[in-house]
Amino acid sequence: MTTIISAKDVHLSYGNYEALHGVNLNFQEKELTALIGPSGCGKSTFLRCLNRMNDDIENIKITGEIKFEGQNIYSSKMDLVKLRKEVGMVFQQPTPFPFSVYDNVAYGLKIAGVKDKDLIDQRVEESLKQAAIWKETKDNLKRNAQAFSGGQQQRICIARALAVRPKVVLLDEPTSALDPISSSEIEETLMELKHQYTFIMVTHNLQQAGRISDQTAFLMNGDLIEAGPTEEMFIAPEKQITSDYLNGRFG
Amino acid sequence: MDAKKKDKLATAVIYILVGIVVLILAGILGNILITGVPHLSWHFLSSEASSYQAGGGVRDQLFNSLYLLVLTTIISLPIALGAAIYLAEYAKDNWITNLIRTTIQILSSLPSIVVGLFGYLLFVVQFGLGFSIISGALALTFFNLPILTSNIEEAIKGVPQDQREAGLALGLSNWKTIRGIVLPAALPGILTGIILSAGRIFGEAAALIYTAGQSGSTINYADWNPFSPTSPLNVMRPAETLAVHIWKVNTEGIIPDATIVSAATSALLVIVVIVFNLGARYLGNKLYRKLTAAK
Numbered sequence: 001m002t003t004i005i006s007a008k009d010v011h012l013s014y015g016n017y018e019a020l021h022g023v024n025l026n027f028q029e030k031e032l033t034a035l036i037g038p039s040g041c042g043k044s045t046f047l048r049c050l051n052r053m054n055d056d057i058e059n060i061k062i063t064g065e066i067k068f069e070g071q072n073i074y075s076s077k078m079d080l081v082k083l084r085k086e087v088g089m090v091f092q093q094p095t096p097f098p099f100s101v102y103d104n105v106a107y108g109l110k111i112a113g114v115k116d117k118d119l120i121d122q123r124v125e126e127s128l129k130q131a132a133i134w135k136e137t138k139d140n141l142k143r144n145a146q147a148f149s150g151g152q153q154q155r156i157c158i159a160r161a162l163a164v165r166p167k168v169v170l171l172d173e174p175t176s177a178l179d180p181i182s183s184s185e186i187e188e189t190l191m192e193l194k195h196q197y198t199f200i201m202v203t204h205n206l207q208q209a210g211r212i213s214d215q216t217a218f219l220m221n222g223d224l225i226e227a228g229p230t231e232e233m234f235i236a237p238e239k240q241i242t243s244d245y246l247n248g249r250f251g
Numbered sequence: 252m253d254a255k256k257k258d259k260l261a262t263a264v265i266y267i268l269v270g271i272v273v274l275i276l277a278g279i280l281g282n283i284l285i286t287g288v289p290h291l292s293w294h295f296l297s298s299e300a301s302s303y304q305a306g307g308g309v310r311d312q313l314f315n316s317l318y319l320l321v322l323t324t325i326i327s328l329p330i331a332l333g334a335a336i337y338l339a340e341y342a343k344d345n346w347i348t349n350l351i352r353t354t355i356q357i358l359s360s361l362p363s364i365v366v367g368l369f370g371y372l373l374f375v376v377q378f379g380l381g382f383s384i385i386s387g388a389l390a391l392t393f394f395n396l397p398i399l400t401s402n403i404e405e406a407i408k409g410v411p412q413d414q415r416e417a418g419l420a421l422g423l424s425n426w427k428t429i430r431g432i433v434l435p436a437a438l439p440g441i442l443t444g445i446i447l448s449a450g451r452i453f454g455e456a457a458a459l460i461y462t463a464g465q466s467g468s469t470i471n472y473a474d475w476n477p478f479s480p481t482s483p484l485n486v487m488r489p490a491e492t493l494a495v496h497i498w499k500v501n502t503e504g505i506i507p508d509a510t511i512v513s514a515a516t517s518a519l520l521v522i523v524v525i526v527f528n529l530g531a532r533y534l535g536n537k538l539y540r541k542l543t544a545a546k
Contacts, residue, residue, distance in 0.1 A: 051420065053419065053420060056419075081424070082422070083422075084421065085422045088420065088421070089417075091417060095413040095414055095416070095417035097414065097418075097432050097435075097436070098432075099435070099542070108422065111421065111423055112422070157417070160421070161420075164422075
């Protein structure tokens, strides 16, 4: 088991307000890690630090160290485009671009400079298959991606993120905007894929975290309370407050 | 009165109000078309305006109107697009941005006669461009920029923030995200803005009377060299548009058929605006479909 991303003493503040008070957390390769915690605890904020999606927010200050494959991603030498190609992201709301399914999935590749039409065709098909949306889209590749249902759109977005062959995919509450059937389809998709990719997922849904994650990290009020293998944490959490949260006493 | 009755009453009032709007619009349009269309003929469209006798046409005025519309759009669209992208995507939320926005709002409510007189002083007199198409196009650009900019800004802002984040998360630069994702998504709104402002430009008279002038010059439609003085494309020649023609025939025209000419010209103006509207919508939809594969 190798560590692919390690965060050391990550502090983040907006102006005078500190949202993360020094988070230390390691993510293992080809595992699915769930970040859980009550609303406003900083889990999404932390997730967005991992591919530097917070950079453009005004008055933001991030200190500490986040290493991706041993390289500090906040160093000035880091190539943002390359980082985001290796650390992809899927959002809460499905965000297909207003193009065809094919163009959506191929977009990242084209941006990355891939010109070979056969390779793009092959990648598009492969990625749509991996995201378990190939059957529904193979006859409609030229159709606008926004014309599909929410669950289908989200899987198209997963395919789009996978098409550039990232090593890590960040998922920011990927199923919270979807109905239960679509959610469980996305969960199955992730279960299939987690042997090939590293997933880091923020979720509000504790059952979901329990069902599909290998590691779980519990955050509260900007602090990492505890982290560890999901099963151990759900059966015997080390701290009382984790147990209270997992048992629905608050949050 | 119970809730059900109130609801019925409110619905009735709303229907009556919308009925009034539709009636007024249909009345005006119907009046213009009914009085004007019978006088439209190929002769009217293809002959020069006459100064004294009856039977003149609006060939040059029609061409001038279209040419000014195209020129103004070519000048103002890139500027408005750039300004709108800046305001929607780059501008920080501070007093400078607010000042720019307020200025744009004030400019957009400027009476067009003021724009015309300002254009006269600046372009016609100061820059020595004379009464010319280019003076008119520049004045119309001033007149058009504020509204076009705010329309495009609204269209760009209407694109959900998620779309931008998704672009950035794919490794796109800020500019690539705007160009590749935000602008295509905002295209229908941008197009509506262009169509609305085109209608205003086409019908504008006051801003042109003192800039593009009220008289035509001899135009030779066989000569398409833009530097030749008789070429229709020459931007330094004075040019009367359809709207200015309507104004002139009615105020100082001495042709015996002034009422007929102005009725026919008004109908023509309305028809051209409608055709332009439909045409731009059709082209825009096609472009949007091509860009987005929407069906």
